[in-house]
Amino acid sequence: MAIDLEEEYDKIYRYCYFHVREQYLAEDITQETFLRYFKRAPQINHGSRTAYLYTIARNLCTDYFRRTGTEELTEEKAEAVSGTERPMEGLEDSMDLKEALKTLTVEQQELLMLRYAQELNVSEAARILGISRFAFYRREKEALKVLKLKLEGGDAQ
Amino acid sequence: MRQLKKELKKAFEAPQPQRKEEFLRQHGNGGGSLTGFLMVQLSYIGKGTWGMMALIFIISMLAGRCMYFQDASQALGILGAIMPFWAGLFMSEGLKSKRNGMAELELSCRHSILQVTMARFIILGIVELAALLAVGAGIGNAWRAGFVRGTVYILVPWMATSFLSLCLIKRSGRENEAWYCLGAAVLVSITLMSCGNIWKEMYSPVFFGCWLLLFALLLAGNGYKIKWFRQHMEDYLWNLN
Numbered sequence: 001m002a003i004d005l006e007e008e009y010d011k012i013y014r015y016c017y018f019h020v021r022e023q024y025l026a027e028d029i030t031q032e033t034f035l036r037y038f039k040r041a042p043q044i045n046h047g048s049r050t051a052y053l054y055t056i057a058r059n060l061c062t063d064y065f066r067r068t069g070t071e072e073l074t075e076e077k078a079e080a081v082s083g084t085e086r087p088m089e090g091l092e093d094s095m096d097l098k099e100a101l102k103t104l105t106v107e108q109q110e111l112l113m114l115r116y117a118q119e120l121n122v123s124e125a126a127r128i129l130g131i132s133r134f135a136f137y138r139r140e141k142e143a144l145k146v147l148k149l150k151l152e153g154g155d156a157q
Numbered sequence: 158m159r160q161l162k163k164e165l166k167k168a169f170e171a172p173q174p175q176r177k178e179e180f181l182r183q184h185g186n187g188g189g190s191l192t193g194f195l196m197v198q199l200s201y202i203g204k205g206t207w208g209m210m211a212l213i214f215i216i217s218m219l220a221g222r223c224m225y226f227q228d229a230s231q232a233l234g235i236l237g238a239i240m241p242f243w244a245g246l247f248m249s250e251g252l253k254s255k256r257n258g259m260a261e262l263e264l265s266c267r268h269s270i271l272q273v274t275m276a277r278f279i280i281l282g283i284v285e286l287a288a289l290l291a292v293g294a295g296i297g298n299a300w301r302a303g304f305v306r307g308t309v310y311i312l313v314p315w316m317a318t319s320f321l322s323l324c325l326i327k328r329s330g331r332e333n334e335a336w337y338c339l340g341a342a343v344l345v346s347i348t349l350m351s352c353g354n355i356w357k358e359m360y361s362p363v364f365f366g367c368w369l370l371l372f373a374l375l376l377a378g379n380g381y382k383i384k385w386f387r388q389h390m391e392d393y394l395w396n397l398n
Contacts (some may be wrong), residue, residue, distance in 0.1 A: 009177055017171035027174050033295065034184065097161075097168045114160050118171035148161065 008050075009034070012057050018113055019061040029064065033057040051127040058128065064089050100150035108143040115140060133147065206250045210284065233299040233307065234353040236292065237314045238346045243285050243344050244318035248326075249335045251278045306365055306372045316375035318345045323382035339364055353364030371373050 012033055016027035033056045040052075101109055107129075114125040126136040217239045251274055289311065321341035326334050352359060 004195045006177075006181060009174070009181070013174045013177075014169060014171045019171060023172050023175070024172065027176050030174070030181055031176070034180075038184070094243040097164050101168055119166075135319055144158070144161070148158070151161070 005034070008053065012053060015054060015113070015118060016057055016061060016109070019023065019058075027066070029057065029060045032060055036060075048127070050124050054114075054124075054128040087142055096151060097147075104143055104146060108139065108146070111136070111139055112143055112147075118142050166183065181300060187223055192351070195276055198273060199280050202277065203362060206246060206281075209246055210243070210288065213239060213246070214288050214292065232307035233310055234350065236311055236376065238350045238353075240289075240311055240314040241345040241349075242343035243289075244315045244345075245322065245338040247281050247285060248319055248341075249324040249338040272372055306362070306368075309365070309368050312358060313368060313372050313375060314345050314349050317373070318342050320375055320378045320382060324377070324387065 009030060013026055013030040015031070016029045017023065020026050020029065033053065037053050097126050101112070104112075111125070111129065114120050114128060115122070118125075120128070122133055122136055126133050129136065131139070217236060220239070285290045318338075318341050321344065322338045325337040325341060358364065
């Protein structure tokens with residue numbers, strides 16, 4: 001029937017943070033997403049509610065960038081703005097992976113994020129991105145292949 | 158590759174949100190519990206509907222018990238002939254919102270008209286199933302045919318009525334839906350009773366295959382019609398927006 005607000009809040013927040021790379025801004029957009037969702041939720045059937053939620057979040061992030069005239073932040077810019085530092089303990093592997101992820105396009109990163117971090121199924125993720133399931137499978141395979149090559153190349157060094 | 162996929166989840170982690178608890182306190186869990194929702198919908202089912210269901214239940218019991226003591230094989234036929242009226246009542250109550258023009262008002266409610274309709278169908282379905290089992294147990298002979306056969310014999314007229322009702326409703330104006338449901342019930346009931354009188358062996362095990370085939374076809378047909386109605390509801394709501 002209804003979405004699990006607590007669970008979806010974390011997911012939508014993570015998704016918004018991926019786009020805007022700023023904690024407070026990500027939370028603002030997350031809350032705005034849910035407020036807009038509650039207004040229209042009774043009219044949406046369960047099967048497409050998740051996709052609708054993500055679509056609202058995506059559009060709000062895009063609107064933010066248009067309003068401020070900025071582009072999506074990269075990891076480096078975000079760290080400069082927020083002053084966060086990368087954690088230092090035992091993160092060789094994850095740093096390699098984060099570095100490798102940066103070499104992918106934003107679309108590829110978003111695809112992997114929706115599929116593996118947000119744990120959406122292929123139908124939902126494809127609907128959010130506005131592509132067919134076949135296109136999604138193809139791009140996912142491509143992204144994972146590039147990522148794996150980068151990581152293996154990194155390990156070899 | 159499996160390890161990579163696991164690591165990807167960690168790679169996309171974000172800092173902990175700071176204002177989550179406050180937001181959740183203000184807005185709660187967007188939908189409330191399923192049980193609470195069903196209880197509310199139960200209270201909206203009309204007294205007339207409950208009265209009619211009770212009446213049909215009593216008639217089923219009395220008629221079935223009479224026939225059981227006179228001619229045991231007719232008991233199943235009686236149950237089958239009465240099932241269409243249960244189905245007609247089920248369909249009529251389930252589509253009440255559309256019939257009474259409440260669909261637009263319910264757009265502003267927390268739960269969609271689709272959810273409300275499905276909730277009504279679930280509640281009425283459970284009640285009718287319980288009543289059916291009680292009638293079957295009370296009559297006794299219905300289940301001499303075996304539970305599976307008896308269930309198929311009784312569900313076929315029910316599904317035939319619901320299918321026919323859905324076909325007719327699709328083409329009707331909303332004021333006539335109740336009459337179409339009643340008409341469908343009468344038609345199926347008369348057909349079944351006539352067939353039962355003409356063709357005495359229709360409930361024999363030899364022809365159970367035909368009943369199974371009919372059951373499968375009606376199940377598919379009802380599924381298709383329900384899917385069409387669901388799509389129709391969404392289109393209706395989108396057009397209103």
